[in-house]
Amino acid sequence: xxxxxxxGGGLVQxxxxxxxxxxxxxxxxxxxxxxxxxxxxxxxxxxxxxISSAGGRTNYADSVKGRFTISRDNANNTVYLQMxxxxxxxxxxxxxxxxxxTGRNYWGQGTQVTVSS
Numbered sequence: 001x002x003x004x005x006x007x008g009g010g011l012v013q014x015x016x017x018x019x020x021x022x023x024x025x026x027x028x029x030x031x032x033x034x035x036x037x038x039x040x041x042x043x044x045x046x047x048x049x050x051i052s053s054a055g056g057r058t059n060y061a062d063s064v065k066g067r068f069t070i071s072r073d074n075a076n077n078t079v080y081l082q083m084x085x086x087x088x089x090x091x092x093x094x095x096x097x098x099x100x101x102t103g104r105n106y107w108g109q110g111t112q113v114t115v116s117s
Contacts, residue, residue: 002026002106004096009111012086016115020081022096022108030054030074032098036081038113040092048094049081064090086115 008020020036033052039045049070050059058070069082079096096108 004106004108006096006108006111009094009113011114013117014086014088014115016086017084018113020094020111022079024077029077034072034079035097036070037095037097038092051079088115091115
């Protein structure tokens, strides 16, 4: 079955960096675009970054452009989110996502990012 497992979250000071990882299994990873979302309590889920199946195209939310970088390693079925110049408003749960050819969304369990001094 499809599994997405995030890791790499934690507590970091403002201006610091973190790299999130999402290990995928149960499907042919290299055929699917991958996304990172985030969702704060009582707020809508926000698409943070997206990457095409081969990694040649990426998109970012305006709020993270120039600070976050999405990448993928198709040989190891992993997608990454490198986050730099972190701000307190980046604090929330981050989720890995893919949308299958059937239209079904798959989500990981999420990883918490907290930016605080």
